[in-house]
Amino acid sequence: MSSSASLSSAPAPTPRASRQALGPWPASPAAFDALNPADRGFLLACGSLRTIADGEAIAARRGEEAALGFVLEGQLERAADPAQSGRTSLGAGMVLGLQDFLQVDGRIAGHDQAIARGGAAVLLVTHRELRGRCASAPAFAARLFEVLARTLATPAEARAAGDPELQELERELEELQHILHDAEVAALAHQGAVPEAEAQTVQAVFRRFVVQLHRSLGPDSRRSEAECEAIGRRVQRVVLPYLLLTETSERLYAKPRGYAGDSVSIEGIYANQAAGRGRLGPLLDACFLAEPAAQAVRNRRGLLAEEIRAVLARTPERPVQITTMACGPAREVFDVFAQLDDPSRLHVHLIDFDHEALEEVARRAAERGLSAQLSLHHANLIDLSLGRQQLDLPPQDLVYSIGLIDYFVDKLVVRLMSYGHRLLRPGAEMILGNFHPANENKALMDHVLDWRLIHRTEDDLDRMYLESAFGRPAIRFRFEQAGVNLFAFCRKAGEPASRGSEC
Template sequence: MTTGFEFLTQDDERLLLEKSSCVTYRPGEQILEEGSRRQGIFIVRSGLVGVEVAHLGRGVALRQLGPGAIFGEMSFLESAAASASVVAREECTLDVIEGPYVHSLLASVPGLAARFYQSLAIMLAQRLRENTAMLPPLLVEDVPQVNRFHAARTGQAGTNNIPPKLIDTVEQFKFEMMIADRMVKEAKQPEAEIQEKVSAACQTIVSALREHIERERHLEKGIGAYVFRETFSLFMLSRTVDRCYTKPRGYAGDFYTIEMMYNDEPAGDGRLGRFIDQWGLAIDACRAVKNRRGVLSRAIRDACSGHASGPVHITSLASGPARELFDLFAEGGELPDIKATCIDIDNQALAYAAGIADQLGVMDRFSFAQDNVVRLAHGRGRTVLKPQHMIYSIGLTDYLRDDLVVSLLNCMHDKLLPGGVAVVGNFGVNNPSKAFMDHVLEWELIHRSTEDLKTLFARSKFGSTPVEVVAEEAQVNLFAFCTKW
């Protein structure tokens, strides 16, 4: 077997492997423990292993390694403790070359040391490039919308160009919210009545924003800036709205924001915060996020029921909290026979999801891999996937340009088994919350129609394969299903 040492000769490799031990590991068995001081070079002969680091008390996969891959070289070079653990993802066989034997060979065979260390240098340079791509705490790379900085709004509009009717609506909104605040303070009205007043006022301003932008597109930036400026201090009392706007993980739809929407527990600042938050958690966009969880759970359940024997291999790209997968195990009854891989660039998202899997007692059915999905789509990722029965993206393509979506679909096609299903979710063009998301939350997504999604599949390796597009209950989020022929 050829090793990953690029500059070694065949004789060099034969000498290295001559004294190696061939060891087989069962799925889930630990091969190397983080902090271990064992010196040696490990070469994967068959199967998959996962390289993990402890994060928030959970093992989060940094990469998966397949046949020919090497690990243990850093501990060997530095004579230091292992910086990560390595766990068998499936039954695998490794060649293990103990450190003292390697050192003796390097000292006794002319030229071997130079070729060996040159090979290691190339290997480590490649790994550094991969790690550098993982540094930004973002969902994907090359996505202009993903930005920690807020849009400049200065000089875009004074009130001279703002439709008078919109100004009246905004002033009425502020007046209604002042009345609601007084109602909370006096505690004389039922909370349901206060909630109704707050929700009506918030919805009126959101509807007015959308309608005026649709009517006067040339004033969109000015209208958006005006509504933002006049309503900001009130809307940001909502915990959910504030998190979407401030983007502590670098983008609005991070795993914890999505989890807040799923949990649907209103909270906020001041007397009105939780009332505004309850409204915010019920807007069309949030309802769509909650609904898409059920759409995917049903699709995964259908994939399992249509599979005759053996585990169903499923991969979630930009997985976030992965609730749609865990719902299958919380329903009761017969547990689905799945092997799920959750891929996300955010290690906190993976650690959070791993904690849920641990609580449900299903860690043996899940792999968690930190990777950049766009790099993966371009063949530059570091996650090794076996052929899959289903690959899906629940909320990623909203951030991607068309060419990147096509690359992602090509990647899905390559990694699916014949008969495997690709599923892509995307906000639809009829999203009533779009103007509010764009101009108040600064959560700008690429909205697409049914025909847009079908065209993207047609441009990919799926070609003329039929695509079925369905909408969740709120009719905001679209899901495209395509089976690989």
């Protein structure tokens, strides 16, 4: 019988066994040691134990629901499916359906299938039950994700043979797993806190891993896009469960408002206070917050505040009008007001499609007595750029966006530039920020966190300004201190309303 025939004729799931029938938790592999007796009791109570004969098929499902399959005994072999990544065989201590479980939108949930080789025992627990327990018991969630991380395969084992670059990536990944295990053990011996020496080692190893991942899968990689994606999926299977213990990376991956860089995520990066679940979560959060991409997010806040102050300095004779597109938390605006002797000199129009972000800005403005200086516009910038929606704004002295166009294709960026051009008074400037390909975190963002941004060069932004209503390239570029976020300035033709220079 062929593999495909075996899979299509997979036996129906056996009825749920009672906890008494299952007896105590089987002699489980070391990978499951992080689970305490209460955790195991929960899994036994809500799970279904499948005993599979040699040659029988099993899918990561219980009835109609997607499930995670904990392999307690025996050996499974995945079907010959090029869409699957990671190990083709799963022994005791491995998990069936892990990639499906980590897909928060459920796009492929329950598709992982395998065949028993010599018989196997698999405990199936539905995603619904596991996620419900994780939501109600954060400590259980931390232990579960630790188990998932320990059960994962080394990425691209077969492809690494004969490829020095991938061999180095494999070594760095193995070293990261080992050092995280050592840090966990050290924390258990120190009242749950990772000692400083071990924490510094973890941070150094994490940095080396990120750099090697960038070399192997970043913009300068010699590999095809398809090959990078395949290797990236394998790396994700190893690293993501660890990063899901953190507060920052978990939110970037989960995207509860539909996109990674929402106002809460950006506020968390601004705050730069590491947090997370379990003993490793806060430490790994600190690792991510120290990466160049996170530094760039913090740095760009100060850069835009400087540019707003420069416009105020060039326009002493009248109030200044500025617009921020996709304003998010708008911390740079509040930074400027905090140092402004006369708040009436500045009026800011804040546009965002995220009403929760605007509500947070409105609350902060009210607390600081600045509500009269801010106009909040709940609007979609795509609709505004395409003329499907209108805002009645006075001529603007500055229009800017910190982190928007990284999400837009070139044609839409050109339309956005033209919309900004219409808002500006003659001689005023538009500033657009974009991640640059020099970003060493691009591979981590793309392949592990699924935070995919369009990285662009100076030439890219020049070309788009030329295609827009500006009809000219950028007048200058500016990087924040980490060299990751590039800002392109362009000026509307005509005489400025007051004297200035292009600096």
